Amino acid sequence: MRAGRDPIVGGIKLSGAYLTHPYFWGSEPIGSEPKTDHDKELPRLVWDFLYPTAKDGIDSPMMNPFVTGAPSLAGLGCGRLLVSVAEKDLLRDRGLKYCEAVKASGFKGEVEAVDFEGEDHAFHIVTFEKESALVLIKRLAAFLNKSR
Template sequence: MSGTPYVPPCLEDPKTGVASKDITIREDPLIRARLHLPKLETVNEKPQKLPILVYYHGGGFCIGSAFSLFEYQHLTTLVAEAKILAVSIEYRLAPECPIPAIYDDCWEGLQWVASHSADGGAAAAKEPWLADHGDFQRVSVAGDSAGANIAHNVLMRAGCDPLLGGTKISAAYLTHPYFWGSEPIGSEPKTGLDKALSHVIWTFLYPTAKDGIDSPMVNPFAAGAPSLAGLGCGRLLVSVAGKDRLRHRGLKYCEAVKESGFKGEVEVVEVEGEDHAFHIVTFEKESAQVLIKRLAAFLNKSC
């Protein structure tokens, strides 16, 4: 997503009607977010309540932005289709910000959202869109590529640490998740895994990671990794692309979650003939629009 231009928020997107605005979650160090709100319907003069999606953008931990053109196009389309309130977290990037701190930023962003629930405390009055329109019985987490890796790590933490106000994550989806490791999976080549971009980026950005490329943060199948039964969500969907080098890792992840004893539902969506993050970088394609509709249906499944 390098070179993708910044897109300012607007009160009504001309294509989708979605409103957006930028807010600051924390000043120092800085964490921001972009909120996306679909056109609302007036029902008995009461604020319309919407499912909430907390979203983490991709970009290999070091590029990309919640304010980029690609993410704006993707999320406004998804928000209009699913009729949800999306909060896209603008976390700090590596290498200036170490990778573990990126996970902390994204956890803090989720906790900030949860703080707006009825029992979340004084922070509930800070952001009217969340306080007025957020349905905290329907909170989901999602991400693409490195953002999907972040979402996985946030979900593992949510399985151990409570969210403010007793908020629960009802569902989560990971599109083309960034997982890697030292041993091949599926039809991956038996040699050269350390030359793959996913390996090079991780080891360059996080050279001090315990167990290196087999850290459970990037390799959830590594020996000694926490059980995936601990994922803190009720339903999970993983999407993979047929031409994506990370495809086998995503499919293995689904299998491992199912075999772990995870109590929720697990779904997989495989799109043949497409490459990594196609639904974002070429979001206007029919295949991308079909996937976005599938993700919207998943988010609304429990509604």
């Protein structure tokens, strides 16, 4: 978001951005997120630990890009966006919602989502030798090479 708002030193332009299993959360559950004790889920606990003084807490636009008053996603400072999510990841629905919100924002670039069935958060790091991890790495490589 900053790259879309403020010039990068040296006039560098970002051709693309990649979010793998994006770590977004908020006070209101969406999709398949737990409806009870939502504030006790790990994403909330981690956010409170990492940034206990965040204005608006879990609904800071840094953690919840969907809150009222968050910067417009049309201002992303890149021309392409790739987001990967995993079926069993608690954060999956927010990652997919993010892609839809970017598309609906008026963002002029390309937006792609990749969803890995049967996998969990950061599966490609934990079990990097699995076929699904190799597919994800190849997908990312294709995304990076597309900008050349």
